Every structure is written in C-alpha cells, then in structure tokens.
Amino acid sequence: MYRLRTTAALALARTAGTLSRRLGLGGGTSLPGQVARILDPTILTNFCTALPEGVALIAGTNGKTTTSRMVATILEQAGKPLLHNRAGANLLPGLTTVAIADADWRGRPHAHQALFETDEAALPQAIAETRPRLVVLLNLFRDQLDRYGEIDTIASHWRTALQTLPPTSTVVFNADDPALASIVQGLSAQIIAFGLADVRQATGAALHIADSQFCHVCGHRYHYQHVFYAHIGHYACPQCGQHRPEPDIALTVLEPRGLDGSDLQITHPGGTVQFRLPLPGLYNAQNALAATAATLALGITPATISSALQNFQAAFGRIERITAGPNGPPLLIALIKNPVGASETVRMFTTATDQPLHLLIAINDRFADGTDVSWLWDADFEPLAQRVAHVTVSGTRAADMALRLDYAGVAGEVITVIDDLPAALDAALSRLPPGETLAVLPTYTAMLDLRSEISRRGWAKPFWEA
Template sequence: MPLDTTLIAVALGKLAGQLSRRLGAGGGTTLPGSLARRVAPAILRDLSARLPHGALLVSGTNGKTTTSRMLSEILRTHGERVLHNRAGANLISGLTTTVISATNWMGQPQATLGLFETDEAALPQAIAEVRPRLVLIHNLFRDQLDRYGEVDTVATNWRTALATLPASSTLVLNADDPAVADLGRDMAARVIYYGLEDTRHATGAAAHIADSQFCRRCGTRYHFSAAFYAHIGHYQCPQCGHQRPQPAVALARLDLRGTTGSHLAITYPGGAVEIGLPLPGLYNALNALAATAVAYSLAVPPAQTRQALEAFSAAFGRIERVVAGTGGPPMLIALIKNPVGASETVRMLVEQAPGGRDLHLLIAINDRFADGTDVSWLWDADFEALADAAHVTVSGTRAADMAVRLKYAGLNPERMTTVEDLPAALDAALAALPAGATLYLLPTYTAMLDLREDLAKRGWVRQFWEE
C-alpha cells in the first residue's frame, strides 16, 4: 500500500472521529474505520504491522470486554503502551478505528502493543489482517443465531483461521469448553490451556442449554464428572477416551463473596498467585483466570498480574455500579445477551439474596441488529430462579415478550410492571425501590447503550467513550 494512501486514510478517520464527537453523534468508534477502509482497504493490516510488540486478539461468546480490559490493565502495569478498543467496538471497522486513533498524523503508532476484543464472526478476518502474536478464545455458546449460526459453524470457521497462525504465535484456550479446547488440536502455534479445578462450583447449572455435549472426535455424548454451567466443566468421551486437556494455568480454589468480589488461588508451572478480585460471580473469576493465562504466556510477573486485577474496575455495563444521583440508591448494571450469560447473572444475584425475595430488577430487552433480532433465547435462560423476586420492571422493544417469559417462569404478575420506554421504566423502578435496596439493571446490548445514554444525561455516569 502506498504510504500516501495510508496517510490520507488516517487523516480521514481522525477527522471523522473528531467530528462525530463534537456533533454529539456518538463516540466515533466505528465510522472512522469504515471510511478509512474505503480509501485504504489494507489499513488495519498495515498499521498493525507497525506495532513494536505486535497484537493480541480476545474472542468468545461471553466475557470478551471484561477480559480484554483486565488484560489491558495487566499489560499497562507491565509497562506496555496498549492500543485497545476499550469502548467495545469489536467488528473490523471498530478495530480499524482503534489503530487509527492510536496512530499519529504521520502514520506512526503511539503504542507498543495492540489488544483487540474481537467479535466471534469477525475473528477469522481479524486474524488474517492483524496477524496476531496471541489469540485468546474464552468460550463458545449459542448467541444471536440470526448473525452467527450454530456453534459448530463458528468453531469450524475459527479452526480454519487459527490454522494459519505460525509456530511463533500463541493460542490460549479454555480447557473447560469442549469446542474451544478442541481448537488446539494439530495447530502449529503454541497452545496453552487454562481451566477451573475447584469442583465445589460444579452445580450443573443451566445444563439444559449445554451446546457442546458430543465428542469432537467420535460424536459420542461426553460424560461430565463436573459441570460448572451449561457445557463448561470436566468431560471425557466414554467411547474414544478424548477428554479435557490438563490446564497449565489452573484456578485451584475459588471463594465467591456475593456481589462484592471473590478470592482466586491460581497455579501455573513453577508457581502460584492469589488474587482478591473486586468483581462478583463465577464468570468474572473465569475472566480473570483467562487474563492471567495470557499474562503467564507473555511472561508478565505474577505480582504485576495480581496488582492490576486487585485494582480492576468493571467495564461499562458489565457489573457496573452506579449511584442514582447525589445520595440516591445504588444500582448495578449487568449486561445479558444470551441464555448462558443471563442464567449466570440471575444465579449470581439469587445466590446473594436467598430465595430472591429481596431483589428488585429492571430487565430491558431490545431486538435490534446488535442484540440479535431473534429473542427466542429468553425461553432458554433460567429466569425461573426469579419466581420469588420482590419486583421486576420490564422494558425495551420486546418488553411484552419478557413479561410473558417471566409469567411462565412463575413470577407473580402483581410483582411485575411493564414500561416500554426505558427512561420512564427506570423512574418507575427507582420509585418502587425500598429504602436501602439496590436496583439491578439487566439490559441487552443496545438497551444497555440506551440506558447509559439516559444515565449520562442525568449526570450519573460519563459517556462510555470518555471512560
């Protein structure tokens, strides 16, 4: 690519981003990249190649944003200047915008290393263009079938792309997810597995929505000696003997502490590290484990990993704590977007409020493109655990669907309020909130963006691109 074409594309992208923010049209997280690629289609490949320490890709169905933010903090603690799509724009246009924003007007990177959260469907193209030194794949669940297709289709596309990684690259995989773990088979790249060893958390939750139940080698149904949730666990094929690989980086002991956080004891070859994580829930502990595995593979000292994770704060909308004005009640925002994620979020909330009787929730379901237009996944999520909740306000473009789902989950209709307009729904939920209680906000992706836009107008949060 001629250098002058690259510079024109960089300038165009930078100007588009500045104009978008000044006009209040958004954070300028995707448009700059889209415009720049029209001028210089190979700009992502060209600018990524200029990063002195290369680039990392983080993908999977759940946990991408939180895990990549954890990694960003770990790498910054390690002394890297990190280029990171922190706002969560994870399609190719968003990745391109990110490299442009961290490049000066002369096309020189202002970072030492790139870190890209990457959409599942965009991962193959991202691998081809970024040529990463490391790829982390966290998990694979059904999510937006209208966009991605079934999990086997996604896994096949991933395998084809990962097979192009050279021996100098590293592939970090979740040993507890059969479809993800199998991606390490016959790869030229170095493969490192991570996994949860503490079987006290093997409750078998949401087993009815397990996606990877059959052996990747012979097709026989796996036997799970421990199932943490869905198909995440310890598995073995009774026919051919294929089994979960032994993780190099293992969460040996996990102590969950309600909605305040958890304590992790992680082992790795030659050592161990204990981390007090200020985020709640099993899935956030697994996010931290994945980030630790990547840090280990990059030879980051464990003390720096612990320092970064113990000071970590959640990404916007992912267990984000907000106060409703000066002296107002506390709120907690937890993104839900597929059956497994919703079920695990509900389980976390119910476990810290026995019987769910003290829970007050606002659930906002949208069906826009970024959410997935098919909301049938609501029927696979374990909302039955909320049957005894004190009150639920439902909102969003598919509020009526959510109300019907909760009715069939056993929620008393007298404990449910439907308000389609999201700001009005928030007002109603806050008005019904007893003194001293927390309001839990469970939105889908675009509903989360709408919600935070309203919270920003109220002065309760900053816009996500300003954080």
C-alpha cells in the same frame, strides 16, 4: 502512492470521527475505521505489523469485554504502552478506528502493542489482518443465530484461521469448553490451556442449554464428571477417549464474597496467584483466570497480575456500579445477551444475596441484540421465582420478557411493564427502598440506551469514555 493513500485515509477518517461526536451521532468508535478501510484496505495490517510487541486478540461469546479490560489493566500496571479497543467496538472497523487514533501521519503506531477484543464472526479476518502474537479463546455458546448461525459454523471458521498462525504465536484457550479444546488440536502455534479446578462450583447449572454435547472426533455424547454450567466442565468421550486437556493454569480455589466479589487462588507452572476479585460470580472468576493465563503468556509477573486484578474496575455495563446522582441509590448493571450469559447472571444475583431482589430488565431486539428473542425461553429465569421484591420490565420486547417471568414463576403483582426505558428507570428507582441496590439487566442496545440516559443525567460518562 502508499503513504499518500494512507495519509488521506487517516485525515478523512479522523474528520469523520470528530463530526460523529460533534453531531451527537455516537462516539465515533467505528465510523472512522469504515472510512479508512475504504480508502486504504491494508491500513490495519500495516499498522499492526509495525507494532514492536505485536497484537493480542481476545474472542468468545461471553466475557471478552471484561477479560480484555482485565488484561489491559494488568499490562498498564506493568508499564506497557498499550492500544486497546476499550469502548468495545469489536468488528474490523472498530479495531481500525483504534489504530487510527494512535497512528502518526504515516499510519505508524505510537504504542508498543495492541489488545483487541474481537467479535466471534470477525475473528478469522482479525487474525488475517493483525497477525497476532497471542489469541485468547474464552468460550463458544449459541448467540444471535440470525447473525452467527450454529456454534459449529463459528468453530470451523476459527479453526481454519488458527491454522494460519506460526509457531511464534500462542493460543490460550478454555480447556473446559470441548469446542475450543477440539479446534486447537494440531495447531502450529503454541497452546496454553486454562480451566476450573474448584469442583465445588460444579453445580450442573443450565444443562438444558449445553451446546457442545457431542464428541468432535467420533460424535458420541460426552460424559461429564463435573459440570459448571451448560457444556463447561470436565468431560470425556467414553467411545474414543477424547477428553478435557489438563490445564496449564487452573483456578483451584474460588470463595464467593456475595456481591462484593470472590477470593481466588490460581495455580500456574511457576507457583500460585492469590487475590480478591472485586466482581462477583463464577463467570467473572473465569474471566480473571483467562486474563491471568494471557498475561503470564505475555511475560507479566504474578505479583503485578494479582495487584492489578484486586483493584480492577468493571467495564461499562458488565457488573458496573453506578450511583443514581448525588447521594442516590446504587445501580448494578449486568449485560445479558444470550441463554448462558443470562442464566449465569441470574444465578450470580440469586446466590450472592438472600435479600429480595429489585430488578430492571430491558430487552431490545435490534440488529446488534439479535432480532430473534426466543433465547429468553432457553435462559434459566426460574431461580427468580420467590426471590423478586419487584421487577420493572422495559425495551422493545418488554411484553415478551414479562411473559417469560410469569412462566418462570415470578408473581404477576411484582411485575411492571413500561416500554420507555427512561420512564422505566424512574419507576424502578421510585420503588427502591432505602439502602437497596437496583440490579439492571439489559441487552446490548438497551445497555447503550441506558448509558445514554444516565450520562445525560450526569450519573456517568458516555460509554466511549468509560
């Protein structure tokens, strides 16, 4: 009965995925998993249990798609047969869809191991169903309060799930995030901390949107010796002594190279890793640090890690470079979806170049974006004042974004509002001087809309093929 149920689930799920793609309803990145889970609720657990090298999960508010793509790149270069939800479908149906695509007719895997980026709210159930060998925790920030609630709620659910991990599992976590440092205390699983050590990058940015400001032991406000952004930094509680754990793996040197990337030096118990990361910004350096810590925990050599990361290609919409047609101008697409992520993206662009910026910002308020766009007022758009040559604003909440830019000090005469995204893209490109780059900052569904449009024009592949 078990095999019959699994075989039927696989057949119907694969048919659903094929129909979804042929009818133009999407990439079939979640629907097959939804169908399979109805017919066989244990299909993902049974699949993951059969993987010879187990499962790695990557979770966090920001950076999980890029970090998981980095880890996948490293493992592939190491010659590890890998299963990965590369298209970014990170809820349980998406993870199940990826498993289905790799399974034989009995539901058993061809790959040796699986790497899943996982939605914050889905992580506890993902841990329960996949029984991971490795869990990587990047950060916890306020994001889509209408879906997730406050970060303390998410942190509590994460801790409960992590407590179920056995001593044979490993949790790799960001020591610079006090919420994560708190929830890993006392786990049976092995823990590995990573963190930032180049305090030249501690500019104290976006302090007004710090979420984890109070000690998780006694409730007293943390004292920060260094703040990199928001609540990410070197902290200690002056009342009870709770403090940032010493990182096992640390980013000791970060030398920015404009929009071309950064030179990084990472120390680990066995020595150092040095490479040029072809993605700009502190955020991406942190992602590379997390990927290094994760793959060292999986036994990958430092030489393989540095070689893979210095040739890394960005995930779709995450500092992704696309040319607008043959001999067309370049687009640099950077997803924004919450106050911290948007603030760091703005900081990246305004510090990486002294040239006036040409921007297209597309803000939607659909369910996957979060229907509450009040986060725009928490994000730090003020650095754009006096730095914008022209900005085209689009999406379902274009007017809100235009108003936010006005309050941020961006001159009204350089702001154009065009609700329709394809028309906005054309208008922004028409204003772009020769030799300049159009920086595109979309929310999640706006990014998908943009991807659909540029793939229709033949500039890039659909997102599920990227």
